[in-house]
Amino acid sequence: MDILTVKQLDTNKVKDLVYGLENFEKDKAVRAGLYAGGSILKRGGVMRLKSRMKSPYGHKGNLIKAFRVRVKRKKLGVLSGFGYPIGNHSWLLDQGTGIRRTKNYARRGHGPALRYWEDTRAEDGSKAMNAVMDGIERAVERMKNGKS
Numbered sequence: 323m324d325i326l327t328v329k330q331l332d333t334n335k336v337k338d339l340v341y342g343l344e345n346f347e348k349d350k351a352v353r354a355g356l357y358a359g360g361s362i363l364k365r366g367g368v369m370r371l372k373s374r375m376k377s378p379y380g381h382k383g384n385l386i387k388a389f390r391v392r393v394k395r396k397k398l399g400v401l402s403g404f405g406y407p408i409g410n411h412s413w414l415l416d417q418g419t420g421i422r423r424t425k426n427y428a429r430r431g432h433g434p435a436l437r438y439w440e441d442t443r444a445e446d447g448s449k450a451m452n453a454v455m456d457g458i459e460r461a462v463e464r465m466k467n468g469k470s
Contacts, residue, residue, distance in 0.1 A: 339462050351461035353393045358457030359450040360391035360400035366446040370438035384408040385415065416440065
């Protein structure tokens with residue numbers, strides 16, 4: 323998966339939010355928040371990829387199907403990007419390719435850089451961080467209301 327690194331959360335604020343919950347509930351709340359932030363990045367990436375393709379209307383390509391959001395199991399973090407089997411060529415679209423030539427020096431075209439993933443990182447990074455905190459708050463409220 324392509325990895326977008328966003329600034330670190332304010333851990334004191336997160337600890338204050340999940341104070342009073344049991345350990346597995348804390349884990350669930352933080353994971354829900356991380357997933358919410360990752361889905362913001364996924365949505366922005368899909369939107370920009372579709373708008374920059376040759377035919378954005380009705381395109382059902384493998385890259386659009388390959389977008390995934392996965393929360394890490396062992397560490398705090400979320401991976402937002404492409405799934406392994408059908409998203410291997412995503413970097414070719416993002417960064418572009420040079421002119422390709424055969425042995426006889428015939429041109430076989432080039433792939434222009436779409437830069438959708440870099441723009442997603444720049445434009446949606448702060449939204450994703452806010453969504454992480456909002457997602458944690460929503461999950462904590464949901465758990466506290468469910469207890470009472």
